[in-house]
Amino acid sequence: MDQRKLLLEIINRLSDVYRPREEEYIALYLLKQGVNDFEFLIGVILSQNTSDRNALEAYKRLKMYLGIITPDTILSLQSEKLEELIRVAGMAKRRVEAFKALAMWFKENEELVKRFRNMSPGDVREHLMSIYGIGSKTADVYILMRLGMPAFPIDTHIKRVLSRLGIFSCTSYECLSKSVIEALNNDVEMLKRLHILLIEHGRKVCKARAPQCDKCLIREYCNYYVQHKTFS
Numbered sequence: 001m002d003q004r005k006l007l008l009e010i011i012n013r014l015s016d017v018y019r020p021r022e023e024e025y026i027a028l029y030l031l032k033q034g035v036n037d038f039e040f041l042i043g044v045i046l047s048q049n050t051s052d053r054n055a056l057e058a059y060k061r062l063k064m065y066l067g068i069i070t071p072d073t074i075l076s077l078q079s080e081k082l083e084e085l086i087r088v089a090g091m092a093k094r095r096v097e098a099f100k101a102l103a104m105w106f107k108e109n110e111e112l113v114k115r116f117r118n119m120s121p122g123d124v125r126e127h128l129m130s131i132y133g134i135g136s137k138t139a140d141v142y143i144l145m146r147l148g149m150p151a152f153p154i155d156t157h158i159k160r161v162l163s164r165l166g167i168f169s170c171t172s173y174e175c176l177s178k179s180v181i182e183a184l185n186n187d188v189e190m191l192k193r194l195h196i197l198l199i200e201h202g203r204k205v206c207k208a209r210a211p212q213c214d215k216c217l218i219r220e221y222c223n224y225y226v227q228h229k230t231f232s
């Protein structure tokens, strides 16, 4: 089966069992709340290197305190107060530095942000990644989930599941992400679905230490499963 058909089959099978809830995915939660671009990126920065549950709790505390999250409200708060509000997400000092850098950047580049939707995903990515605290994954979550443009963010769950499945030969972030986008022909809806479903699958079945292959609906397409069966 070619890569596109394989990914579509995986999406179909996983869609039958998973019903991702907004409260478990910060990007879905933020979209449901109708937040602005700046607030969306603040939420995604909160989710770096922590669980979505912790990120959401930190976001809600910040939101409750500030009322509205804008570059001005972020810059008007003392760093210590911001750190206290988001401590539950961990790495508070570093995140607050990223918030402040993002706020300054947004104030200086208001017109550029308005033009994002008319740019290529690659150009948007380049602009975002020039900001302190924004890496490939954060930029790609924004491009795919917020702007609705082709991108494929890869977190630790997705990296693990894709590597076990063995659909692609490469392992680096950039190569895997590009390979998925190409295999799905830039289809944004499919990219979004696959992104969420693979995270769900990694959290619930294809766990890091002990993948539950006996329960896995996509095991017939999985290299790890085939090898494990052969050698056990």
Ligand code: SF4
Pocket (backbone or CB within 6 Å): 161, 164, 165, 205, 206, 207, 211, 212, 213, 214, 216, 217, 218, 219, 220, 222, 223, 224, 225
């Ligand atoms: S068969 Fe096992 S290793 Fe492969 S995707 Fe399913 S749970 Fe993960």
